[in-house]
Amino acid sequence: MSNTIPLHCKDCSVHNRCVLGHLSPDELSVIDSEKGCSVFKKGQVIMPEGSKPSGVFCLHTGKVKFTRLGPEGRDHIIRLGSTGDLLGYRSVLANEALSASIVALEDTHACFIPKSVLFSFIQENAGFSLSLMQQACHDLGESGKMITNLAQKNVRQRLAEVLLMLQAKFGVDENEYLDIQLSREEYSNMVGTATETLIRLLSDFKSEGLIETKVKKIRVKDAVKLANLAQLDQ
Secondary structure (H helix, E strand, C coil): CCCCCCCCHHHCCHHHHCHHHHCCHHHHHHHHHHCEEEEECCCCEEECCCCCCCEEEEEEECCEEEEEECCCCCEEEEEEECCCCEECHHHHHHCCCCCCEEEECCCEEEEEEEHHHHHHHHHHCHHHHHHHHHHHHHHHHHHHHHHHHHHHCCHHHHHHHHHHHHHHHHCECCCCCECCCCCHHHHHHHHCCCHHHHHHHHHHHHHCCCEEEECCEEEECCHHHHHHHCCCCC
8 A cells, every 4th residue: 555645635536536526626725735644554543433523534545444332342333434435524514423433444544624624615515515415315325224134134134235235345356355354253243243153154155155265355256146145136
């Protein structure tokens, strides 16, 4: 991963892949003068649950997880983020504390944009405001689907859907393994089951020819059967 972040937003390929792509060159220059860029190591908390952010992070490179502490003291992964995502924007817009911690899954570069700058764009740029609203609605819909899945689908179905979701969101590497590496505990947190159960299910999926595993890596071998198992066609 590169050790540098483009000095100017207009020279960064990321802004065209997210809501910032609706900003004018002059507005991007405002971000340049106000932003602060940081490097977060794998496992480092970028924004802690319960804090009230004074701005948002634009994810330049890397992947993150949104984790919420459950009543039993165990973290639950409620969402994943990748390049181009705007982190913490919902809490900033609602003027609320963060409902989840945002943690780096790998070494991550991100640029901090103060909320005063964000609000000025919302007030003055209709295209940016609409894009941000659409993103909020999409994220809300994804959260709703996750709640429904936990309530209505069994653990095999949930695991099948998680694997397909990861492939759709992050793609695959040159060897066709999912281009994201999660621990077995992180998978179990996403699926909503015990780690031991998750490990057994992955072994079952491998025996059934649905996936292939190599240490932490997973390759989807039969997406059609996984989709049928997850009832995605219904």
